[in-house]
Amino acid sequence: MKKNRFLIVGAGFTGAVIAERLSKKQDCEIVIIDERNHIGGNCHTKRDDETGVMVHTYGPHIFNTDNRKVWEYINQFCEMVPFVNRVKTVYNGKVYSMPINLHTINQFFSKTFNPKEAQNFIETLGDKTITEPCNFEEQALKFIGKELYEAFFYGYTKKQWGCEPSELPASILKRLPVRFNYNDNYYNTQLQGIPRNGYTDIFEKMLDNPCIDVRLNTHFSYEGDTLDYDHIFYTGPIDAFFGYKYGRLSYRTVYFESNIVSGDYQGNPVINYADATVPYTRVHEHKHFTPWENHDKTIYFKEFSKETSEADIPYYPKRLSKDLEMLELYQNEVKKLTNFSFLGRLATYRYMDMHHVIGEALELMETDNYLRNETT
Template identity: 55%
Template sequence: MNILLVGAGLSGAVIGRELAEAGHRVTVVDARGHVGGNCHTERDGDTGVMVHVYGPHIFHTDDAEVWGYVNRFEQFRPYANRVKTTARGAVYSLPVNLHTINQFFGKTLHPAEARTFIEALADHSITDPQSFEDQALRFVGRDLYEAFFKGYTEKQWGCAPRDLPASILKRLPLRFNYDDTYFAHRFQGMPEGGYTAMIARMLDHPGIDVHLHSRFDPDRAGAYDRVFHSGALDGWFGFRLGRLGYRTLDFERFTDTGDYQGCAVMNYGDPDVPWTRITEHKHFAPWEAHEGTVCYREYSRAADADDSPYYPIRLVAETALLADYVALAEATEGVTFVGRLGTYRYLDMDVTIREALDTARQFLDCAATGQAMPAFARRPL
């Protein structure tokens, strides 16, 4: 078949590779001048540092097949994400762990003592947390919530934590030991040559034709047997029902010599600091040595029409609008919507790859049995 992939990020690269290896003719188009989407990495010409151009991406998964898949195209070096946060004039480790608790409260608690101590601080009047704020107060109590979560969340999401769902905080662990690694997955690492090199290898197949600086017009979809669209769901329909809400990021890039902050990620929880965090990119490749350093200050705000969308908001109004777009999509023939933008969901890289593999396999099964491929392999709602 003649297949079109809109977007040369992880979704497009994985689906394209799987279908090309199955014998289909694959065309990949992307409006940007590089492959990799928001995972794009490139060497800084002055310092030699591998820069995560659209913000850092750290690979972590429990999915052995996905881990094997990415290592097929690029060697992954061990990397454990350890996040620090500056709050109230001091530096702490995140996620909240035994060291954070003892340091913040000036204590020397053992694990069982800390568990009892935090449970005493928790708000037990909250029996069914519905909001981010409810979950935090029930989870860690007011002091830790206001120091580490409240201000950062207000800056990141542009609204009060009481207006956000509890599910956002449920992803953040609380540890009663000194483990300060951010992720608990068994496979964690960074691609030695960067994500762009990895994705370029995925797309390096005689059955795949890549066109960069190329915007796709949905009116051309009929020229292909199937289109897989990893761009914005509402964008496919010309935003006819309105725009789905996203948060975007502005990056203030600066360079220095030596080691600027001593870690890869430093969050800033105080509300009077305008940026959410500073990332120092040389620390994402600790096996390399560089005299200079490249850092980003990150600022979060509501995405405008011309901005790169990063985080789907998915509050009540957005979910209602999403339902209308899903209905339009399911009434549209010849296209399957995939990935973060195509399904309007926040997806980690490993989940994106897993869903792309599953989508490609579902398409091949449908083609073999004469069944219709749905608009969503993983329905957004």
């Protein structure tokens, strides 16, 4: 009986989960390729040579989910140390707690509200003239009013997305971004943590199987790389796969300026900078993501956002109306293909957190027929 041969394009979480599941469920041959010189995609971590700090190479990644199945799956490959992400925001020379909570409201307005008083007060701030918000700005104004919007959302959002918030869809701000208690946990999810030995260690364990052949610094070619495989799982940019025949989908990307100093730079893992006059969006200090470790020196990164060029790594899909129209054209092309699966953030042009990516890949491996060895 001939072994099934699979090609996986991309060694991030989507590709790694697919490879791991296939290798456990059937006798097959799996080739996983990635253009970068490392596994792990944007979740790649490594220790900084000078400080010894475990660095999240492409920005902070705190694993959080309500999906018990995903949590149990990832914990097979690591010790997930409980971690609560407490983000601060600097605006107009003062430090505030984020997301907006009871402490933020009382500090910003110099009040001593209890939860009910704060809720009633915020309701008076919302713009009652906006019934059906048409964009991000109107959605925020309807929820929290002009003062909080301009302080914590306008400048930060403009820097992050490179356009006026009024140009962004209202769906980006799906619900009221306010808590009427003193809970400053950045996430609402029940299961939160950071792997003790970093994320790269997880990928190494997931891909440690003799039937998995990892090839780095390898570019995918549709003409040359598909004939020898029974199925191809593609996790790269959907527009790149088709040679940008309908144009390039728009993304924002980020870049970093790093510095090393002695001691503790900012006393917190992440501090946002909401003022539009500050060129960077946030500063992350990575020693605070591993509070169980001790380091004499520290490394911190100023994070900047910009439009994605041909040489950049795409991070956040903008999903403006023109993008969605173009996306539909590419998705119609995907439907014409056989023996291909497009999944993950780039291949589906959706913003997805780690747990979403893992959950999608696990579901595909459970519900489809790739785990059945039917090739003879």
